Amino acid sequence: MLINCVVYQNGTKLADIPASEISSYISRPDAFVWVALQDATPAELEEMQKEFGLHELAVEDARHGHQRPKIEEYGVSLFSVLHLVEPAPDNPKELNLGEVNVFTGSNYVLSVRNRSQKGFLGVRARCEREPELLQHGSGFVLYALMDAVVDRYFPILDEFETELETIERDIFSKGTARSNIERLYELKGRVMVLKHAVAPLLEGAGKLHGGRVPHICTGVQDYFRDVVDHLSRINALIDTMRDTIGTAIQVNLAMATIEESEVTKRLAAWASIFAVCTAFAGIWGMNFEHMPELKWKYGYVMALGLVASVSALLYWRFKKARWL
Incomplete structure (x- = not known):
């Protein structure tokens, strides 16, 4: 679905145009076209491929989706895959993994957003408010899109840290060990989703500000370095969080x-107490004739008192040893 198709000239918006007129504007040396698609159909991608002359391998990746985050060069153009990590609308404890594919040339930017409901209208508005930066052309738009995606990782990371702190406070509460482990493994899985979005992108974005910088990014290397700094910080926090979760x-x-162990000790203590009671009952239950206490008037009371006294003594000793 086509979200918008806008042509810019010298850093300012010139006009909204239909897709069929793209080729007539990208031939201008001082203009570039910015197109945004959502859940694009094969027919729409084929049309954009013809209008912009996109590389067939990049279009194939965008068509199939579910790509690893990356930034690849195809001649004088760039193809970027960014993961959109968002809380699920029906369950904030789960994450939706979307994707945005960005085709960038010297005179065009095409973003294709898949499996995500949160758009980039704010990015377009930000760029239009800064015409002096938008004069850098499609390279600055690519930076703005990457920066918006990376900025969305921070609130998710903050939620992870808050949840981890909550679990850590419950670690020493009795009877919560099993539930804590389940929560930690669930949190670890979501952290890894974010890790898989950040780490490959960090590797790819490093090529846009140092060394042989693509021609499209000339003049905006400092902005891409800022994105790399953010990604490095997020990646370090994720690694620290993974270590903390493991601990x-x-x-x-x-x-x-x-x-x-505490339960085992309690069971052993009670078993010892009942073993004494069983031993006394077994001895007197044999009914030997030469056991004077059997015919004594107070023998039964004495036997019960002895059993109770020994049991109480054992209970006191186990209680003192903190087995009970």
């Missing part, structure tokens, strides 16, 4: 072992 899982497993 928290180990602590929870240790707590579960300790709780099991």
Whole structure:
């Protein structure tokens, strides 16, 4: 679906145009066309390929989707794949993984957004408010799109940190070890989704500000370096969080072992107490004739008192040793 198709000249918006007129504007040396598509059909991608002269391999990747984040050069053009990580609308604890494919040439930018409901109208408005930067052309638009995608990672990372802190506070609460481990593994899975979006993009974005910079990015290297700095920071935080989650899982497993040990000690203590009672009952239950207490008037009371006294003594000793 076509979201918008706009031509810009010398950093200012010239006009909204139909897709069929794209080829007549991209031939101008001081103008470029910015097209945005959402969940594009094969027919729409084929039309854009003809209008912009897109490389067939890049179009094939955009058509199939589910690509690893990357930035590839095809002659004088760039093809970028960015992952859109968003909380699921029906369950904030789950993540939706969308994708935006950006084709960038010297006189055009084509963004194809898939499996995501959050658009980039704010990015377009930001660029139009800064005509002196938009004069850099399609390279600045690519930066603005990448910057918007990376900025959306920060709130998700903050949510992860808040959830991890909550779980850490519950680690030493009795009876929560199993549920904590389940929550930690679930959080670890979502952290890895973000990791898979950030790490490959960090590797690709590094080519846009250092070394042999593509011609499209000439003049805006400093802006791409800022994106790389943000990605590096996010990647470091993710690695720290993964280590913390691993440590928290180990602590929870240790707590579960300790709780099991406590239960074992309680069972052993009660078993010892009942073993004494069973021993006394077994002795007097044999009914030997030469056991004077069997015919004694107070023998039954004495037997019960002895059993109760020994059991109480054992209970006190186990309680003192914190087995009960």
